[in-house]
Amino acid sequence: MSGGDLEAAREQAAAWLMRFHEGPIDLEEELELELWLEAHPANRAALASVERAWRMAGAAAEAPELVAARADALKALSQADRQSPRGWRPELRHALGALAACLLLIVATFHFYPRGETFRTGIGERRVVMLDDGSRLSLDAASAVEVRYDGERRALRLLAGRARFEVAKDPRRPFTVTAGDRMVVATGTAFSVELFRAEMRVVLYQGSVSVLEDGPADQAPRHVVLQGDGRTPADRMLAPSTALIVPTGASAAARLETVDTARSSAWEQGQLVFSDEPLGVAVERVNRYSGVSLAIEDPVTAALPVSGTFNAGDTEAFIDGVVTLYGLRKLRRGETVILRAPGR
Amino acid sequence: MPRVMLSEGVKPLNKAVRQELTENDRRLRRALVAFFARRVQTLPEAEDLTQDVFFRIIRDPKREAPMADAYVFRIAANLLRDKGRRERVRTSYREARAIEDFLGIDPLDPHRVAEGRENLDLVARTIAELPEKTRRIFTLYRIEHIDKRTIAESFGLSVRMVEIHVQRALEALATSMEAFR
Numbered sequence: 001m002s003g004g005d006l007e008a009a010r011e012q013a014a015a016w017l018m019r020f021h022e023g024p025i026d027l028e029e030e031l032e033l034e035l036w037l038e039a040h041p042a043n044r045a046a047l048a049s050v051e052r053a054w055r056m057a058g059a060a061a062e063a064p065e066l067v068a069a070r071a072d073a074l075k076a077l078s079q080a081d082r083q084s085p086r087g088w089r090p091e092l093r094h095a096l097g098a099l100a101a102c103l104l105l106i107v108a109t110f111h112f113y114p115r116g117e118t119f120r121t122g123i124g125e126r127r128v129v130m131l132d133d134g135s136r137l138s139l140d141a142a143s144a145v146e147v148r149y150d151g152e153r154r155a156l157r158l159l160a161g162r163a164r165f166e167v168a169k170d171p172r173r174p175f176t177v178t179a180g181d182r183m184v185v186a187t188g189t190a191f192s193v194e195l196f197r198a199e200m201r202v203v204l205y206q207g208s209v210s211v212l213e214d215g216p217a218d219q220a221p222r223h224v225v226l227q228g229d230g231r232t233p234a235d236r237m238l239a240p241s242t243a244l245i246v247p248t249g250a251s252a253a254a255r256l257e258t259v260d261t262a263r264s265s266a267w268e269q270g271q272l273v274f275s276d277e278p279l280g281v282a283v284e285r286v287n288r289y290s291g292v293s294l295a296i297e298d299p300v301t302a303a304l305p306v307s308g309t310f311n312a313g314d315t316e317a318f319i320d321g322v323v324t325l326y327g328l329r330k331l332r333r334g335e336t337v338i339l340r341a342p343g344r
Numbered sequence: 345m346p347r348v349m350l351s352e353g354v355k356p357l358n359k360a361v362r363q364e365l366t367e368n369d370r371r372l373r374r375a376l377v378a379f380f381a382r383r384v385q386t387l388p389e390a391e392d393l394t395q396d397v398f399f400r401i402i403r404d405p406k407r408e409a410p411m412a413d414a415y416v417f418r419i420a421a422n423l424l425r426d427k428g429r430r431e432r433v434r435t436s437y438r439e440a441r442a443i444e445d446f447l448g449i450d451p452l453d454p455h456r457v458a459e460g461r462e463n464l465d466l467v468a469r470t471i472a473e474l475p476e477k478t479r480r481i482f483t484l485y486r487i488e489h490i491d492k493r494t495i496a497e498s499f500g501l502s503v504r505m506v507e508i509h510v511q512r513a514l515e516a517l518a519t520s521m522e523a524f525r
Contacts, residue, residue: 010518014511020443027421035375048447053517056467061487065468073483080498
């Protein structure tokens with residue numbers, strides 16, 4: 001049987017499938033099908049293969065991968081109908097519009113709330129998790145990471161705090177970490193991502209990563225740019241032993257800082273090392289290790305640079321240290337200690 | 345329409361009927377036996393009914409040569425309808441058959457059910473890669489169950505064009521699953 005005959009057999013098989021879809025077939029049609037099936041063994045094979053395609057397309061209806069195509073088709077139908085001179089009843093068009101909106105909602109839900117396993121640590125607790133692919137996830141205190149692996153991607157989301165990722169190489173499944181609306185994409189490398197109220201920090205220990213942010217809804221994510229020319233992709237300059245600091249908020253430009261990577265990963269050993277870091281950032285880190293909560297109420301105090309090494313969890317030592325070094329005042333309010341710069 | 349002759353009346357005519365058989369008749373005969381075999385208890389019964397069809401054709405003064413397939417189908421269908429009315433045999437006579445019957449597939453075959461889940465990815469990818477118009481029309485017809493006339497009117501196409509788009513999508517899906525298997 002030639003390729004053209006096979007094509008013709010498939011075409012007729014598809015026509016039969018559609019005929020079955022339209023409603024019950026009568027006896028004459030049944031005979032016609034019987035005759036066609038008896039005419040050549042390839043016809044039966046073609047019908048079997050098209051039937052399989054038909055059935056699987058039906059089974060895939062609820063698959064998240066198809067939801068976008070469904071929403072697109074429904075939208076196209078309701079728009080085409082609006083332009084058509086003999087459009088249908090308006091209520092049908094509205095019903096279709098509503099259906100398309102529901103599907104979009106499902107897309108959004110899948111996009112923003114992927115189902116996965118979430119690893120959390122409490123205050124002062126640290127945890128190392130070996131992931132299925134051999135990657136290692138280290139969670140700092142008061143942190144949470146959601147992990148979702150499937151056949152095509154390894155998608156992680158930093159929900160709070162800080163985590164370090166040592167990524168097992170698997171070029172077929174990109175390893176991505178999303179924090180806020182930024183995404184760090186890695187292949188085989190080690191890096192950490194840390195979330196603060198006002199910024200996100202990526203520290204690279206080894207290899208390379210891309211740092212992307214969501215653009216307008218209809219565009220692909222784009223590279224976070226450096227402040228200055230506002231054009232250079234920040235991740236291109238992100239070498240090992242460098243930290244990229246991306247302020248939260250729409251499209252704010254990022255900056256780079258050199259870090260001592262040995263010190264920067266000291267938190268895994270239970271030490272907090274600060275090197276000219278804003279007091280606000282230092283306080284957020286210290287709070288991950290202690291039930292005593294430190295607070296700063298004014299931006300001037302929050303911006304004071306602090307340096308030093310502290311044992312994680314020993315908040316009192318940290319308080320004594322900064323109070324002595326910078327002449328801060330401390331006020332206790334229940335479980336909260338408020339730090340204030342002199343004269344504030 | 346003449347009354348149906350019972351088998352005893354048909355058998356003496358077998359030889360004459362056989363002489364009438366051309367290559368075209370053999371082709372029809374296979375389909376008729378398969379058709380009746382699904383509707384009656386035994387294969388000899390199906391063969392008898394097939395003989396009856398040819399007998400009716402020979403006796404028909406309005407018979408044309410060459411015979412149109414549709415003409416033979418009508419005679420066979422009427423024969424079965426008459427038999428159903430007369431003998432009140434199986435009410436399932438009038439029930440439409442599912443496509444699985446024709447393919448000899450068990451609709452609840454666990455392999456078929458599992459296969460659906462395993463290949464979702466491939467199906468979704470193949471559909472996503474179809475040309476825009478084909479993808480939209482197929483999705484509306486197959487997944488949203490929208491009538492092909494409604495689709496045709498909305499997009500300003502003929503019903504035949506809608507059918508062609510659905511056929512193309514099915515062929516693409518069949519091809520990609522064939523490659524996968």
